[in-house]
Amino acid sequence: MANYQIPSWVIFSIFAVLASQYFSGSHSASILNSIAIAALLAGSLRFVMLIGELNFAIAAFVGIGAYSAGVATTMLDISFFLAILTSGVAASLISMVFGSITLRSGGPYFLLIGFAFTEAMRIVYSKTDVLGQTSGMVGIFPPIEFDDWLSLFVIIICLGLLFLMYVIEKSQFGTIFKSIRDNSDVTRTVGINVLYWKVVCFAIASFCAGIAGALQAFVNNVISPGDFGYLLAVFALAYVKVGGESSIAGSILGAIFLVVLSEFALALGAGEHIFYGAAIVIAVLFMREGIVGLVSSTISWITKTRASKEERV
Amino acid sequence: MNSEQTPLLSGRQLERRFGGLLAVSELDIDLYPGEILGLIGPNGAGKSTTFNLLSGFYPPTGGELYVMGERCTGKSPTKISRKGLVRTFQHGSLMPSMSVRDNILLGTMHQLSGRRRIERIARTEETAEMLGLSAFLEEVAGVLPHGLQRLVSIGIAFASRPKILCLDEPLTGLNHTEASSALHVFERIRGEFGCSILLVEHNMKAVMKICDRMVVLHHGKPIAAGRAEDIQSNEEVISIYLGRLDDE
Numbered sequence: 001m002a003n004y005q006i007p008s009w010v011i012f013s014i015f016a017v018l019a020s021q022y023f024s025g026s027h028s029a030s031i032l033n034s035i036a037i038a039a040l041l042a043g044s045l046r047f048v049m050l051i052g053e054l055n056f057a058i059a060a061f062v063g064i065g066a067y068s069a070g071v072a073t074t075m076l077d078i079s080f081f082l083a084i085l086t087s088g089v090a091a092s093l094i095s096m097v098f099g100s101i102t103l104r105s106g107g108p109y110f111l112l113i114g115f116a117f118t119e120a121m122r123i124v125y126s127k128t129d130v131l132g133q134t135s136g137m138v139g140i141f142p143p144i145e146f147d148d149w150l151s152l153f154v155i156i157i158c159l160g161l162l163f164l165m166y167v168i169e170k171s172q173f174g175t176i177f178k179s180i181r182d183n184s185d186v187t188r189t190v191g192i193n194v195l196y197w198k199v200v201c202f203a204i205a206s207f208c209a210g211i212a213g214a215l216q217a218f219v220n221n222v223i224s225p226g227d228f229g230y231l232l233a234v235f236a237l238a239y240v241k242v243g244g245e246s247s248i249a250g251s252i253l254g255a256i257f258l259v260v261l262s263e264f265a266l267a268l269g270a271g272e273h274i275f276y277g278a279a280i281v282i283a284v285l286f287m288r289e290g291i292v293g294l295v296s297s298t299i300s301w302i303t304k305t306r307a308s309k310e311e312r313v
Numbered sequence: 314m315n316s317e318q319t320p321l322l323s324g325r326q327l328e329r330r331f332g333g334l335l336a337v338s339e340l341d342i343d344l345y346p347g348e349i350l351g352l353i354g355p356n357g358a359g360k361s362t363t364f365n366l367l368s369g370f371y372p373p374t375g376g377e378l379y380v381m382g383e384r385c386t387g388k389s390p391t392k393i394s395r396k397g398l399v400r401t402f403q404h405g406s407l408m409p410s411m412s413v414r415d416n417i418l419l420g421t422m423h424q425l426s427g428r429r430r431i432e433r434i435a436r437t438e439e440t441a442e443m444l445g446l447s448a449f450l451e452e453v454a455g456v457l458p459h460g461l462q463r464l465v466s467i468g469i470a471f472a473s474r475p476k477i478l479c480l481d482e483p484l485t486g487l488n489h490t491e492a493s494s495a496l497h498v499f500e501r502i503r504g505e506f507g508c509s510i511l512l513v514e515h516n517m518k519a520v521m522k523i524c525d526r527m528v529v530l531h532h533g534k535p536i537a538a539g540r541a542e543d544i545q546s547n548e549e550v551i552s553i554y555l556g557r558l559d560d561e
Binding site for chain 2: 172175176178179181182183185186187188189190191192193194
């Protein structure tokens with residue numbers, strides 16, 4: 001296998017897991033949950049960006065995951081772990097059908113179809129009796145034994161899936177995905193079935209999105225159609241862009257930054273979204289590589305100045 | 314040459330229409346094993362369309378296409394490539410944000426699919442060595458000088474070890490040294506790997522030097538085909554195209 005360097009974000013994540021135990025208060029725990037789920041969403045959106053597509057259908061697959069978990073837990077009495085797995089698999093299977101039809105197009109067309117699918121799914125939830133129509137589903141609880149551990153569990157699952165996406169990206173599958181983004185014609189001419197690999201990439205990302213939806217359902221205990229509108233995809237894009245698109249660490253940093261920012265902004269009521277807008281504008285104008293780019297250019301600046309100082313001495 | 318052999322690639326009365334425009338018509342083309350065939354013609358003669366027809370990017374509106382003896386009319390580029398025909402493109406025939414290593418590696422992916430990672434890496438390095446790209450394997454392909462980018466795009470195509478390699482103006486923008494070393498590489502690809510080459514090229518001296526046979530296109534129709542020497546002395550060809558040789 002390839003030499004996977006342990007990325008700095010893995011070390012950093014271990015701190016996050018420890019932090020989840022330290023901040024056992026319910027409010028800080030809920031922020032940690034939100035960050036973990038947001039990071040997973042950002043990771044999933046970014047994963048499809050590897051093949052060069054902006055996946056606005058992510059919100060639909062998060063919704064499918066959340067509602068699958070809701071149905072599995074409240075109606076079918078399926079166990080907690082199996083319910084989470086089912087959510088991922090359901091989202092992934094539906095995404096394969098959706099992807100094999102829609103990924104024949106690309107760019108703005110794919111984005112618009114994803115947007116339409118998200119909105120259509122939202123209407124499906126709000127018109128379906130068993131899914132609680134517009135009021136959604138309630139009582140999606142994890143088992144009682146998990147009360148103290150839910151936060152830790154959520155963080156571990158999210159990090160595990162982010163790590164899975166990292167490994168795939170660094171493997172030769174990642175090379176195929178990026179080559180489709182860079183030049184799908186050349187990829188085609190060396191015998192690679194571009195549509196097949198696009199669907200594979202999409203299905204993996206949707207599996208993660210489905211799991212994120214299930215975790216969100218278990219964390220909040222309540223879901224409603226309004227949670228899974230296209231804004232969810234916009235937020236995920238904001239995490240990716242503000243954090244920096246070049247690595248998964250960017251998705252995690254973006255999620256931390258914007259979720260914490262929105263906690264402070266909650267006091268402003270409906271005005272909180274203005275912070276997302278401002279953060280995106282600042283990121284696009286002043287830090288094209290996001291937080292990750294800012295950090296790495298700062299580090300290289302420090303080492304350079306240090307080296308030149310040492311030279312003078 | 315080798316006219317008694319079965320051709321690896323053959324087009325029969327291929328035709329491609331774009332609305333009212335007849336871009337290519339009445340095209341018969343055969344590529345025999347171990348041969349380097351030149352496809353020449355002035356700008357707008359239909360060379361690129363022909364390439365797109367042969368590689369499956371455009372389905373023909375008439376005629377038949379056979380690759381490795383099998384009927385491939387209307388098949389997708391991926392299917393045709395899996396039969397052993399791989400092409401390069403005139404512009405941007407590589408993955409600019411990826412390393413040279415990953416670019417060439419991509420070419421090996423389908424042919425060496427499954428659990429053959431080691432073989433893929435070895436094939437990548439062998440290909441890079443042959444093209445003189447070993448020193449640039451870790452560089453990002455998009456920032457390399459033009460000449461090296463051309464070699465990388467040939468590397469991607471050749472890494473899949475095709476039986477038929479279609480090169481779309483591979484010498485454009487190369488200086489004299491680069492062009493002659495590229496020609497040397499083509500000879501090696503043919504000589505050591507028995508790969509047949511279909512070459513579209515504007516550099517007439519190079520084409521005359523390396524091609525066994527040539528097909529001359531004009532207004533989408535083949536007006537002459539044959540050995541380089543015969544083409545050079547063909548009156549019609551000289552009048553529409555080769556007259557430029559004296560100017561160069």
